[in-house]
Amino acid sequence: MVVRSLGGGELEERVSAGVSDSVEGSVDDALWINSSKVAEVAGFMKSDQRLDFNFLNSVSAVDYIDHFEIVYHLTSLNKQHTAIVKTRLNGRDALSLPSVYHVWRGADFQEREIWDLMGIRFEGHPNLKRIMLWEGFEGHPLRKDYL
């Protein structure tokens, strides 16, 4: 194995020192952060010399009925390590969190897709509109209560 996955504890130590009040906890393989601090944490994780996460693999949203989870899979192509960062959004209506578009351009289509299929808005995304479905479609079909 060349690529190493960073543990939650290791990430917590580094990120909580870099961005205050952003970390909510950590588990074995993931770091939990406050949803309002997503863009700041993303900016820090990208610019920090030791973390250096320059590549965003994927952004996923998971619907847990009473809350949503947004999962970021990150890789550092220079330091050759990966990380998983998660954040939680409570409730089902008018959900939003800061966009990471300005940190990683790769978030562009995936954030649009999450808005389209899950109905979560990303503040600061320059072109947040439906991507798979057409404008005027009602509802967000990947939610558990759709169908």
Next chain:
Amino acid sequence: MTIRTEPMTVNIGPQHPSTHGVFRLRVTFDGEEILEVEPIFGYLHRGTEKLAEERNYTQIVTLTDRLDYVSSMINNQAYCLAVEELLGVEVPQRAKYLRTLTAELQRVASHLMGIGFFLQDLGTLGTPLMYAFRSRERILDLFEMLCGARITVSYMRPGGVFFDAPVDFWPALDQFLKDFEAEYNEIQQLILENEIVMVRTRGVALLPLDLAINASVSGPSLRASGLAWDWRKMAPYDAYDRMEFDVPIATGGDNYDRFWVRIQEIHQSIRIVKQCIEQIEPGPTRADVPLVLRPPAGAEAYGRVEASKGELGFYLVSDGGISPYRMKIRSPSLMNLTVTEHLLVGWKLADMIVTLGSLDINLGEVDR
């Protein structure tokens, strides 16, 4: 006297031979020069992620065939790796080799199509495409021997592969490798140093490395911009840790480099296939897993492979049931499209078609 001019907006697609599927580009032109581009897709959206929530883990293998339908083996592999990580299943050695072998054959088939259609987009009217298809057909014949299907193979299963290869598969594979060398040399002689190809593609639609990384571009398009990043090397799965191969890179990041990297990768894939044939040993081809899989509740896995288009990832979340609670597909074609606007603005209409061909997208995977 001056003639009044104004920019014109044109829709390329959704039904257009050069878009490789149902894909639309809304382009604003000033004469022949491109001013603005907006990619519009979703025409082939079948809701694969939603469908997966209604099917059991084994059935989903058939859905993955229909993502990037010219490299179904690799899609199967990515999905099975994710499920195995979820279950903690160890795959038997023979199955690992069979997977590596078929995935590499599929990569050859997919790259042949990528190269063929790229040249088609350059205006070669079918000749190189048919040369590429000649070899690709042979690979599909081999797949037919393995599993009865040519395109939607569903050959792999969580825990291994569906069936061991039949005895007459091995001589047929040897024969293919023998013939392919000559066939592929012929294709390369026709196109690699071809002056028209060079003039049309060198220095066109440059993708700088920092943008490629920032926009999550992966696969041959990333390597053509100068970074040797290949998940087969960086986090070896199946039998790749026992394979010797190089990661071809180019530094220009133009259309020619993206095309050239694919041509070189075919050589490496053939190298891996040959090593698989040498190293494979008899044994079971499927781990002892039940027919209906139930991963533990709360388990999560992100299975990734280096697919022919780039990094293909499956993020699975289990709630302890027989279907995944959530399946997210990280599609390389979709991510690679992020840079279309940057690549196309400022170039001419004729370059647009070629550039789209050089990205080698597959709409089944973009729209899912």
